[in-house]
């Protein structure tokens with residue numbers, strides 16, 4: 001293997017290029033422009049001998065797949081799946097240019113630094129290093145730099161799962177995210193599952209009228225506002241998962257607080273005591289409903305007869321579509337006479353088993369950096385491309401390895417947040433752990 005410092009420097013340089021490409025995915029088909037980072041990666045792989053393929057299901061929405069063929073076609077294969085799109089920024093909230101990729105005091109700043117360009121860059125460096133060295137994996141090693149993860153993956157892994165599964169299929173998968181040290185020992189978080197997602201729109205109907213005489217009006221905006229308030233106050237039944245219980249057990253909390261955090265009857269009064277982890281604690285134990293887009297009215301002197309509210313609903317394992325619609329009807333109560341619930345998108349929660357050779361290799365990789373640490377399986381409250389694999393029964397984990405300066409609260413806050421950044425020490429730990437893991441699993 002190449003000098004670890006060299007691999008770290010290569011990853012830092014590649015990461016900075018990927019950040020500067022600013023592949024911002026705002027959810028519209030023509031955003032993203034992932035082709036820019038695909039070109040960067042093609043340049044990075046030039047002369048490595050790697051087999052490359054590029055797909056582009058929509059102009060600019062490109063993904064690149066690199067493969068090293070294993071020596072034994074029957075041996076298990078491993079895919080490293082990294083997205084190259086990033087979410088938009090609120091420039092006013094940033095202390096530095098989010099797309100300049102400045103390196104300051106050992107940290108690289110920029111949108112996507114943590115989510116998940118440092119991992120995508122690390123994967124690329126590891127596979128190129130193996131391609132150019134003497135090690136021959138038994139099974140295939142695949143690297144996929146994919147588009148559109150931040151908006152449902154319909155131009156990325158979702159599209160390839162339907163049309164080009166041959167490119168990205170594998171026996172085991174690594175993707176985002178993980179690696180934050182938790183507790184005193186510490187435990188290193190690894191995402192083994194994620195909540196499911198449901199999409200619903202409330203369509204609210206009122207009666208139009210003149211805005212100069214609002215008394216007694218059936219204003220769709222007012223009804224929608226009441227609906228949003230009720231959904232914000234609604235609490236779905238608490239569900240304490242085995243993963244949440246495990247997570248609480250490693251935090252090193254006073255026994256009395258740990259007990260309340262795992263008691264369905266008392267958790268709601270205890271989550272606020274977790275500070276920056278409170279939102280995560282709540283989302284880990286509830287199916288959540290977040291009203292995120294409201295639309296009503298077109299003219300300031302017309303009482304609107306129509307309003308819509310788009311909901312982001314994240315479901316815990318075991319919750320189905322009928323339960324989601326039941327929660328909505330229950331929360332909205334008699335308002336339902338003016339409201340229609342539209343949409344049927346539903347994807348159940350997914351989880352991979354942890355008794356796999358890949359999980360064992362990750363544990364060994366972590367132990368090299370943190371001798372007393374163990375790997376903590378976490379159920380992510382957000383989504384990732386891992387779900388496309390888990391649904392087909394393929395174990396997929398979110399992995400990374402961060403330095404001691406990180407805690408799980410900060411880690412979560414920087415995802416899609418202001419001043420996103422990653423430190424060079426974490427990049428060094430991650431590249432080294434990935435390199436070790438790939439060689440373990442494919443030896």
Ligand SMILES: [Zn+2]
Nearest residue numbers: 083115116176
């Ligand atoms: Zn991500």
